[in-house]
Amino acid sequence: MALQQFAPIAALIILAVVLTFIISNISTIFGPSNNTSRKTAPYESGMQPIGVGMRRMPVKFYLIGVLFILFDIEVIFFLPWAVVFRDLGFYGLAVMGLFFFILTIGLIYEWKKGALEWE
Amino acid sequence: MIPPLWMFLTVAAALFSIGAFGVLARKNAVAVLMSVELMLNAVNINLVAFWRFGETAPSVIGQSFAAFVLVIAAAEAAVGLAIIIAIYRTRQSVVVDDVDMLKW
Amino acid sequence: MTFNELSWEALAFGAFTILTLGGALGVVFNRNLVRGAVWLVVSLFGVAGFFVLLSAPFLAAVQVLVYIGAIGILFTFAVMLTRSMTNLSERFNKQAWLSALAAVTLFLLILLAVIAPIFGEIAAPSSEVVATTEDLGVALVSGDKFVLPFEVASLLLTAAMIGAIVIAREED
Numbered sequence: 001m002a003l004q005q006f007a008p009i010a011a012l013i014i015l016a017v018v019l020t021f022i023i024s025n026i027s028t029i030f031g032p033s034n035n036t037s038r039k040t041a042p043y044e045s046g047m048q049p050i051g052v053g054m055r056r057m058p059v060k061f062y063l064i065g066v067l068f069i070l071f072d073i074e075v076i077f078f079l080p081w082a083v084v085f086r087d088l089g090f091y092g093l094a095v096m097g098l099f100f101f102i103l104t105i106g107l108i109y110e111w112k113k114g115a116l117e118w119e
Numbered sequence: 120m121i122p123p124l125w126m127f128l129t130v131a132a133a134l135f136s137i138g139a140f141g142v143l144a145r146k147n148a149v150a151v152l153m154s155v156e157l158m159l160n161a162v163n164i165n166l167v168a169f170w171r172f173g174e175t176a177p178s179v180i181g182q183s184f185a186a187f188v189l190v191i192a193a194a195e196a197a198v199g200l201a202i203i204i205a206i207y208r209t210r211q212s213v214v215v216d217d218v219d220m221l222k223w
Numbered sequence: 224m225t226f227n228e229l230s231w232e233a234l235a236f237g238a239f240t241i242l243t244l245g246g247a248l249g250v251v252f253n254r255n256l257v258r259g260a261v262w263l264v265v266s267l268f269g270v271a272g273f274f275v276l277l278s279a280p281f282l283a284a285v286q287v288l289v290y291i292g293a294i295g296i297l298f299t300f301a302v303m304l305t306r307s308m309t310n311l312s313e314r315f316n317k318q319a320w321l322s323a324l325a326a327v328t329l330f331l332l333i334l335l336a337v338i339a340p341i342f343g344e345i346a347a348p349s350s351e352v353v354a355t356t357e358d359l360g361v362a363l364v365s366g367d368k369f370v371l372p373f374e375v376a377s378l379l380l381t382a383a384m385i386g387a388i389v390i391a392r393e394e395d
Contacts, residue, residue: 080360106381143322
């Protein structure tokens, strides 16, 4: 596998990094900056902020994240299987069916437990 | 022409050592898990490097081993972080030194 | 090796080394865990680059998709949920110097005792023919290769999913 094949991907990544850096920093580099403690406060003419700025988030975000990661992992197995799907025939379909069936059991369990609810 | 095998192995060894230092020295449990991920990645570099340099006929043993390591790393991260969140909820702390109830 | 002989592969190797090891040092030494998660993504990206260099582009894509896309997000969520980034006072425990000594010793030991004497001579891959993603797909489901680990992996994923959600859920 020649490295030259990946030149477009490298160009895309470099472009993305450089462009993100420019866009996110151009106003601080070229704009006037006159920071006082009052100007950087969240509410310029409001109440004094109390406590830490970061509040604890509901754990539901993490549950959705776990479900996402475990179904994202399947791409490791599904993608190589899918490129040779036609050659494998019924046997490949059965093997992948068993794989998918076991994962679906877990999903059904979560569904019944109410982990997918968002109240 | 890719660099020789020992360069890949050296980078993987350095990555593994940095991860081991993080596991041993960090206080925050989330940082410890991040360091474990670094160590798993070092192992993956080694597996793929040996596969690339060692095989004489096309085989997929190293690549599929690395893929299974990836799967197990993801499962480990999901369960490990869930345990850290549960500990945080009951003890209000993610410092590993605070969770010593099993220690006599 | 003069500069003219410096190939694209060598340049890419240097860049990926800097990304991987620099990101790893950022993870270990950063006080702010959100920044630590971003450094972790940088390091994992360097590892994906190594997979490209080693002719495993499928693993590189999976590394970006699964590690950077999913595990990076999961770590960021965990930092958010435990509010651990506000506890910036102490990074290391009491055994930090001892751990640093152990890590450096481990690295030197691997380098001098394993890598240099055993694998120092191997300069090039023994064959230019490498397996493709198609071969991986065939091997994953064929009965004499990896079909059993393949099915067990689904069982492991199911167990991890159920376990993670049962542990992390708040009982009402």
